Amino acid sequence: MSNAAILCVDDEDAILRCLKEQLKRCFGNRYVYEVAQSAEEAWIAIDELIDEQIKILIIVSDWLMPGVRGDEFLTQVHQRFPKIVTVMLTGQADEAAIERAKQQANLYACLHKPWTEEELQQVIHTALN
Secondary structure: OOOEEEEEEOOOHHHHHHHHHHHHHHHHHHOEEEEEOOHHHHHHHHHHHHHOOOEEEEEEEEOOOOOOOHHHHHHHHHHHOOOOEEEEEEOOOOHHHHHHHHHHOOEEEEEEOOOOHHHHHHHHHHHHO
């Protein structure tokens, strides 16, 4: 089992399944792929991964989710874990939210829905290198 993880956060199950499937196709067994349907679930996954001594490399988070929006969640992640690469996935984020995430969450990239598998692969690959 890998000791490095990629965490995907989105309130839509179909999006999470698609992300996980595309990541597995691109990167195989190199990473653990975790998913969460909310920021709250993501924090639970983060704590579990840390307890298992699995390093979280990247978090890909949707912007528009119930409760905490993606830019707020990624900002909180960056404050606690500044080395985790943050990527926002959105179909609706305004430029202000993206700019806020760039400044406060050290946002690495923003993928717009619908993204392509090639875009996802390129962003993750360049972020890891």
